[in-house]
Amino acid sequence: MTDELMDYDEVMARYDVVIGLEVHVELDTASKMWCGCTTAFGGDPNSHTCPVCLGLPGSLPVVNGEAVASAIRIGLSLGCEVAEWCRFARKNYFYPDMPKDYQLSQYDEPICFEGGVDVEVDGQSYHIPVERVHMEEDAGKNTHVGGLGRIQGADHSLVDYNRAGVPLMEIVTHPIWGTGGKAPQVARAYMSFLRDMMRALKVSQARMERGNMRCDANVSLMPKGSSELGTRTETKNVNSLRSVEAALTYEIRRQGAILGAGGRVRQETRMWNEAGYTTAGRSKEQAEDYRYFPEPDLVPVAPSREWVAELRASLPEEPGRRRARLQGEWGFTDLEMRDVNGTEGAIDLIEATVAAGATSGAARKWWCGELARRANEAEIPLEELAITAHQVAELQALVDGGTLTDKLARQVIDGVLAKEGTPGEVVEARGLAVVSDDGALGAAVDQVIAANPDVAQKIRDGKVQAAGALIGQVMKAMKGQADAAKVREIIMGKLS
Structure with missing residues (x-):
C-alpha cells in the first residue's frame, strides 16, 4: 500500500x-x-x-x-x-x-x-x-x-x-x-x-x-x-x-x-x-x-x-419493529439484544427455540455463546450448524430437569453435531447423565475426604468455603457427571 x-x-x-x-x-x-x-x-x-x-x-x-x-x-x-x-x-x-x-x-x-x-x-x-x-x-x-x-x-x-x-x-x-x-x-x-x-x-x-x-x-x-x-x-x-x-x-x-x-x-x-x-x-x-x-x-x-x-399485503413485519417486539417479549436488556443482533442468524434461531419450549434466556445463551463459537470455528453460518432449534430446546430441557449440567450439555452438542442422534439419544449412548445416586456420590466423597484430611479439618473448623476444593475433586473423579449441589450437601453432612 x-x-x-x-x-x-x-x-x-x-x-x-x-x-x-x-x-x-x-x-x-x-x-x-x-x-x-x-x-x-x-x-x-x-x-x-x-x-x-x-x-x-x-x-x-x-x-x-x-x-x-x-x-x-x-x-x-x-x-x-x-x-x-x-x-x-x-x-x-x-x-x-x-x-x-x-x-x-x-x-x-x-x-x-x-x-x-x-x-x-x-x-x-x-x-x-x-x-x-x-x-x-x-x-x-x-x-x-x-x-x-x-x-x-x-x-x-x-x-x-x-x-x-x-x-x-x-x-x-x-x-x-x-x-x-x-x-x-x-x-x-x-x-x-x-x-x-x-x-x-x-x-x-x-x-x-x-x-x-x-x-x-x-x-x-x-x-x-x-x-x-x-x-x-x-x-x-x-x-x-x-x-x-x-x-x-x-x-x-x-x-x-x-x-x-x-x-x-x-x-x-x-x-x-x-x-x-x-x-x-x-x-x-x-x-x-x-x-x-x-x-x-x-x-x-x-x-x-x-x-x-396483493404483494403489499403479503409483506412481513419490518425487521426493526420485529426486533423491538421480540426484545419486549423476551425481556432482554439493550445489551443482551445487541448481543443477539450482533450474532448473524441468531434472532430467527432463538425465536424458533423459544417456540420449541426453551426460555428466551437459555436460547440466547446457547445460540450466541457455545454454538456461535462453534460456527465461527467451522467458518460456517450459524444456521448451517448440524443442530436444530428443537434439539437445542430438548438439550435445555435435559439441563432444567437435572439430567445434564451445562458442561455435560457441551459434550452432548459434540454428539449431535457428529450426527449421533438427538440430545436424548446422545446422553444415553455416551452415558452422560448426571449421577445423583446418594450411594455413588457418598463413596466418591469419602475417597476425596480421606485423600484430603487437612481440607476436611478446615471445614470441620468452620471454614466452609474450603468445601469448594473437595467439590471440585469429586466432580473430577465423577468426570463432571455429579450433581454439584448434591455433592456439597453430602460433604457438609459428613463434616459438620
Missing part, C-alpha cells in the same frame, strides 16, 4: 462527505432470470447452463415471474413507487463472464423508484433516499489462476457460467448527505438493514460471503461550505458489513490526502483488498458509454395494481 492518508478527524474538519450505495442482491428463485436452469449454489463448472444463459445465437429469453414479484416486494419494503409499465434494456460491455457481450438490465424505466428508509447509528436516525430498484441478470464467475488470485500476475483465467443469468436486483440510492463522520457506519447499518429485510421477505439468503449480496460503495468529498459534489470513486463488490465500513473509511482518508495536497481525485472504480486498502481499477464509465437500448426480445412488464396490492 502506497497511498497517502489524511487523519480522519482532519478530513471531517475540512470536508463534507457524500456517499452513495449500489447494492446487488441475488434472488432465491429456483430458476434463472430468463431460462429454466437451476440457481443452486455450487455444482461442477458450467453444468447449470443452457443456450439462453450461454447467449447462443437464436436463443430467446423469457422473464421469470417470481423474480418480478420479488422485485416489487423489495421495492414496496423500501417505500418505493411501483411502475405501471417498464421494460428491459441491453447494457453493452464486454467481460469474459458475460457470454452475450451485453447484460440484460433496466435503464431509465426501473420496476420500482423513489423510496427511502431510516437507519440508526449510535442513537441517531439517518435517512437513506432510494432512487431505484431494477431487475437484471448476474454475470458468471472468473477464476484467475496463479499469482495472488487476481488478474494481475495470473497465468490464466477460467470462466464458470453457472451464475450467469441468476436473477439480480440492484438497489441504488440517491446521494446520501449529512452523515458527517458517521458515513461509514451509516453505510454499514443500511447494508445490515437490507440483509435483514431480504431474509424477512424470503427473497434472498443475502449471504455476503457467497456473493448473494454485495455493495458498490461510492464516496466523494467537497470542501466545507461548498454545494458542488466532488469527484467520486466507486469501490466495487464489497462483500461484508465490516468491509463496507472499512472501505469507505479508507477512501475518505485517501481522497482527503489527495485534495489536501492540491491534487484531483480521479473518477474510477476501485477494488477493496481485505488487507485494509483499495486499489485502482478502471476509469468509471458514464451511462452513455454502455450504449443502452431497449431489449427487443422481451415484452414490457406491466404489473396490475391489484397484483401490487
